[in-house]
Amino acid sequence: MSALAGGRGGSRGALQRSLLVLIAVVAFVLGALLWWLRGPGAMDFAGGRPVALADYHAAEPTGMPVALRDADLVARGEYLARAADCMVCHTTPGGAVYAGGLAFKLPFGALYSTNITPDKETGIGNYSDAQFLAALHRGVRRDGARLYPAMPFTSYTYMTDADALAIKAYLFSLAPVHAPARSDALWFPFNQRWLLGIWSWLFNADRRFQPNPTRSPEWNRGAYVSEALAHCGECHTPRNLAFALNNRRKFGGAVTAGWRAYNITSDAKTGIGEWNDDITATYLAQGHAAGRGAASGPMGEAVDESLSQMAPEDVRAVVTYLRSVPPVVAPDLPAIRPSPADASHRNGPLSADAQGKQVFEGACASCHSWSGVSALSPLATLTGARAVNDPSARNIAQVVIGGASRTPPDGGISMPAFGSVYSDAEIAAVANYVSGRFGSRGASLSAQDVAEFRRQVSQ
Numbered sequence: 001m002s003a004l005a006g007g008r009g010g011s012r013g014a015l016q017r018s019l020l021v022l023i024a025v026v027a028f029v030l031g032a033l034l035w036w037l038r039g040p041g042a043m044d045f046a047g048g049r050p051v052a053l054a055d056y057h058a059a060e061p062t063g064m065p066v067a068l069r070d071a072d073l074v075a076r077g078e079y080l081a082r083a084a085d086c087m088v089c090h091t092t093p094g095g096a097v098y099a100g101g102l103a104f105k106l107p108f109g110a111l112y113s114t115n116i117t118p119d120k121e122t123g124i125g126n127y128s129d130a131q132f133l134a135a136l137h138r139g140v141r142r143d144g145a146r147l148y149p150a151m152p153f154t155s156y157t158y159m160t161d162a163d164a165l166a167i168k169a170y171l172f173s174l175a176p177v178h179a180p181a182r183s184d185a186l187w188f189p190f191n192q193r194w195l196l197g198i199w200s201w202l203f204n205a206d207r208r209f210q211p212n213p214t215r216s217p218e219w220n221r222g223a224y225v226s227e228a229l230a231h232c233g234e235c236h237t238p239r240n241l242a243f244a245l246n247n248r249r250k251f252g253g254a255v256t257a258g259w260r261a262y263n264i265t266s267d268a269k270t271g272i273g274e275w276n277d278d279i280t281a282t283y284l285a286q287g288h289a290a291g292r293g294a295a296s297g298p299m300g301e302a303v304d305e306s307l308s309q310m311a312p313e314d315v316r317a318v319v320t321y322l323r324s325v326p327p328v329v330a331p332d333l334p335a336i337r338p339s340p341a342d343a344s345h346r347n348g349p350l351s352a353d354a355q356g357k358q359v360f361e362g363a364c365a366s367c368h369s370w371s372g373v374s375a376l377s378p379l380a381t382l383t384g385a386r387a388v389n390d391p392s393a394r395n396i397a398q399v400v401i402g403g404a405s406r407t408p409p410d411g412g413i414s415m416p417a418f419g420s421v422y423s424d425a426e427i428a429a430v431a432n433y434v435s436g437r438f439g440s441r442g443a444s445l446s447a448q449d450v451a452e453f454r455r456q457v458s459q
Contacts, residue, residue, distance in 0.1 A: 037240050038202055040247045042155070042227050045326055048214030053160070056211040061220035062160045062228075065311035077170025080163050083229040083314070084156070085306040086171075088298075089113050098171065099123075099179040104150045104257070105456050109186035111150050119176035132168045133161060137208075139200055146196035148184075149203075154245070155231035158209040158224070203244035215324075222321030225314050230306060232318075235261040235298060252328030258456030259297035260394045262386050267327035280319045285312070290378055293385025296395065296404040333390060334440035340371045340383045341437050356433025359426050363418060364434070372438040380415070382438045393431040393443030397453050400427050424450040 043050070053062065063069065064076050071079070081087070090113045092101045100115040118125040124132070127142055134140040139153035147153060156164070189195060200206075209228050211220045226232045233245050238254040240246040252271075253263040265271040272280060279289045287295035287303035295303050307315065367380045372388070374380035382388050387395040403417030418427070424447035431450075436442025 037242050037244070039240065041205060042158075042233060042245070042247060042250070043212070043223055044247070045250060046212050046215060046219075046223075046324065048212045050210035050212050052210060053208070056213065056220075058211070058213070059217040059221070061211050061217065061224045062209060063163060065314050067311060073166055073169045074173045075170075077166035077168070077173075079309075080229065081167045081170050082306055082309040083225060084159075084167065085230060085302055086116070086167070088301045088305050089150075090116050096177045096179065098174060099177040101179065101182055103182075106150075106186070106190075108190045109184070111148055111184050111186070112182035113150075114181050115177060115179040116171055117174055117177040117179070118172045119178050122178055122180045123176060124171065125176060127168070129165055129168065133164055136164045136167075138204065138206055139196065146193045146200065148193075148196065149199070149243070152231045152234045154204045155227060155234055157204055157206050158228035160208055160228075163228075199242065199244070203242065216320070218317050218320045219324060221314065222317035222319070225310070226318050226321045230302070230318070232264070232322075235302075236264050249328050251322070251325050253330050253333075255394070257298050258394075258453055259299075259398055260390065260392065261299065262390075263328060263330040263333065264322055265325045265328045266323055267329055270330040270333040271327060272322065273327060277316070277319050277323075280322065281312075281315050284318060285310070285315050288379050290381075291384040293382075293387055294379050294404065296387070296399050297402070300404060332392070333386075338383070338389065338438065338440055340373050342371065355426060356429035356431075359422060359430040360433055360437075363422075364430070367415070382434065385438075388434055389439040391435060391439070391441045391443050393435045393445050394453060396431040396434050396443075397427055397445060397450050398457065400430060401450070401454060402457065419454070423447070424454075 064071065064079060068076065068079060087097060089102055090098045090100050092099075095101060096117070098115070098117045100113045102113045104111040104113070115123040117123040120126050124142075127135070131142045135142070135147065135151075136153060136159065137157045139147040139149065139151060141147060184191070209224050212223070215223075233247070233251060235256040236251045236253060237245045237247060238249050238252060251264045254261050263271040266273045268274050275283075275289070275292065279292065283289035283292060283295070284303065284307045286308065287300055294300075307318075367376050368374050368382050372382035374382075387399070390396075399415065400422070401417065401419035403415050405414035422430070428445040428447050428450045431445050432443045
């Protein structure tokens with residue numbers, strides 16, 4: 001009997017050891033998966049050892065450009081709020097500025113931006129400084145609930161307290177607007193805000209900007225403007241499985257709000273490696289660069305409401321920073337930029353359906369011309385534009401649906417919206433025709449694709 005009991009005890013001990021080994025293996029695999037998902041930080045690619053802001057003795061990279069350092073607190077906050085592009089997300093078309101209500105269409109439902117005017121009942125009028133900083137840096141509301149990362153707090157976390165509170169001072173200087181928040185419409189489990197605490201623990205660095213002494217003062221200013229304020233990566237960096245930024249492909253391009261945000265790394269063929277500094281700065285400040293195309297959609301809004309309002313030295317600093325980002329290849333983008341198309345409408349891509357050519361002839365050719373080189377305005381020139389050389393034709397379709405406008409110093413131009421004029425099938429046909437005639441490879445959009453593009457656009 002004692003031998004039998006000993007045998008049973010030995011079996012239990014072996015089972016316990018096996019369970020401990022299994023738990024250890026599962027914990028290791030889970031930890032490795034979380035480490036892989038978290039990935040590198042936004043500025044880790046730069047190398048070196050960042051230092052605390054107080055220990056950095058070169059030009060101050062945070063705050064205002066030099067020419068505006070003596071402005072009052074509200075004026076500084078207005079500049080920084082512009083640089084952070086707050087208004088675009090917190091304003092509905094035709095609605096009160098900063099009163100919220102803009103929809104963000106996601107694969108698992110819709111979110112709505114909130115009122116950030118100083119209204120005490122429906123806005124942020126009761127937020128203390130500490131509560132405002134918690135929202136901006138950690139994504140925590142005044143009532144303790146978690147914010148969804150549609151609010152880019154994982155980028156704003158790098159903003160200094162002084163700059164964040166200057167923005168607060170500016171917002172509190174505005175007239176309060178009574179605008180109750182719209183209810184979010186998210187599927188389970190994405191409607192469980194408590195889960196965002198775990199998400200934030202994994203993916204929010206929750207630390208302020210640290211300069212890199214191995215890089216130039218202009219680079220550090222560009223890093224601060226690009227990451228802490230303008231949050232370029234929120235649109236141009238693809239997301240991982242947990243919908244956090246995948247900085248292994250930093251700035252390599254992504255689909256955001258129904259539009260394609262293109263590769264802005266230094267890759268020479270599918271990024272902006274062949275753009276010189278002047279071309280890049282002009283595009284950022286004016287939304288157009290000759291031979292490269294015009295900004296539309298969310299990028300057009302970023303130019304109009306943010307980048308074009310920045311001091312020229314801040315735009316140049318952003319260019320310096322972009323130049324340093326390692327190249328990422330966008331494999332689905334053709335590396336060749338086509339020459340102008342034939343000026344005759346009789347020549348061009350063969351199409352199984354003449355509908356696209358018919359729509360182009362009726363609505364597009366008079367401004368864009370059959371060659372793609374517009375006699376009306378350089379802004380209407382299609383030749384060389386990345387959107388027409390993108391085989392997905394996503395942005396072509398969105399421009400046809402919603403229109404576009406640019407107003408650089410040398411005169412602007414507006415393209416009307418045709419979304420209510422043409423059917424999904426007609427818009428798909430003309431997008432396919434344009435990408436085939438003026439790009440390297442024609443698209444093959446369907447009416448269903450266009451219907452989905454419409455659904456994804458924020459309203």
